[in-house]
Amino acid sequence: MSAAALRPLAGLAAGLVFGLGLVISGMADPAKVLAFLDIAGAWDPSLAFVMGGAIAVALPGFLLLPRRGAPALGGRFELPTARAIDRNLLLGAALFGLGWGIGGFCPGPAFTALTLAAPGTLVFVPAMLAGMWLGHRLRGGRLAGPAAPAR
Amino acid sequence: MPLDPTPFTPWMSLLGGVLIGIASLMVLGLLGRIAGISGITLAAMRPGGDRGWRIGFLLGLVAAPLAWAALGNGAVAQSVPGNLPAMALAGLLVGAGSILGAGCTSGHGVCGLSRLSPRSMVAVPLFMAVAAATVFAIRHLLGGGA
Numbered sequence: 001m002s003a004a005a006l007r008p009l010a011g012l013a014a015g016l017v018f019g020l021g022l023v024i025s026g027m028a029d030p031a032k033v034l035a036f037l038d039i040a041g042a043w044d045p046s047l048a049f050v051m052g053g054a055i056a057v058a059l060p061g062f063l064l065l066p067r068r069g070a071p072a073l074g075g076r077f078e079l080p081t082a083r084a085i086d087r088n089l090l091l092g093a094a095l096f097g098l099g100w101g102i103g104g105f106c107p108g109p110a111f112t113a114l115t116l117a118a119p120g121t122l123v124f125v126p127a128m129l130a131g132m133w134l135g136h137r138l139r140g141g142r143l144a145g146p147a148a149p150a151r
Numbered sequence: 152m153p154l155d156p157t158p159f160t161p162w163m164s165l166l167g168g169v170l171i172g173i174a175s176l177m178v179l180g181l182l183g184r185i186a187g188i189s190g191i192t193l194a195a196m197r198p199g200g201d202r203g204w205r206i207g208f209l210l211g212l213v214a215a216p217l218a219w220a221a222l223g224n225g226a227v228a229q230s231v232p233g234n235l236p237a238m239a240l241a242g243l244l245v246g247a248g249s250i251l252g253a254g255c256t257s258g259h260g261v262c263g264l265s266r267l268s269p270r271s272m273v274a275v276p277l278f279m280a281v282a283a284a285t286v287f288a289i290r291h292l293l294g295g296g297a
Contacts, residue, residue: 132192
């Protein structure tokens with residue numbers, strides 16, 4: 001099998017490991033996310049440990065792996081290069097935080113919740129996809145055409 | 152009604168976080184990309200481009216709780232807010248905000264902070280603060296929950 005043919009399988013494997021991480025950590029449970037954000041209530045600080053564990057592993061990797069020259073399955077490293085703190089970044093992060101605080105879902109956990117088919121999930125996910133399309137339009141992007149500059 | 156309080160689970164949360172870090176490095180080392188869920192989702196929805204691995208990644212996310220249950224762990228505990236209009240608004244805001252801000256909890260939170268990206272170092276504290284303020288307003292000022 002060529003390296004290019006392995007790319008979808010690598011994506012599947014990474015998504016599975018990522019999803020298991022969300023499930024095991026409790027991040028996939030909106031109740032736990034909202035309890036983490038509820039500092040003035042019955043605060044559950046667990047999710048700080050999720051971020052801590054993930055960054056402890058990823059930080060040295062992001063430092064070392066790009067020095068290898070090319071990714072293992074072909075192509076090249078394509079990492080964001082933007083550095084400007086602009087209006088879109090601030091407005092986007094604020095809108096994201098507002099939605100995250102209302103629903104307790106960010107995009108990854110929302111996908112892991114699909115098969116459990118709770119009504120709130122089945123409303124949230126299509127709205128999120130529509131919102132992504134809207135966000136893309138607000139950035140001036142078209143739906144078809146070359147890849148978006150967003151990651 | 153707000154959802155019930157949840158127990159403090161430092162070790163399981165740390166272990167899950169380590170898995171998320173490993174998965175992010177799989178995407179980086181094998182595919183050369185950022186494991187940002189919002190960016191992956193948008194690119195997977197758009198025709199053309201390098202969609203194969205992205206669709207695979209999303210399928211992996213969707214399948215993860217089934218794999219967890221198949222390993223003998225039983226169903227995953229998830230309490231999803233039941234206020235459907237609020238959840239529709241939340242989804243719209245999360246989707247639009249993540250693309251406008253070029254990243255969510257994974258792209259800015261895990262990958263961006265690990266890359267020491269100055270944009271992520273602004274975005275993450277900002278969305279955490281707004282999210283915490285939102286929960287405070289809903290639960291302690293309005294006395295409800297989604």
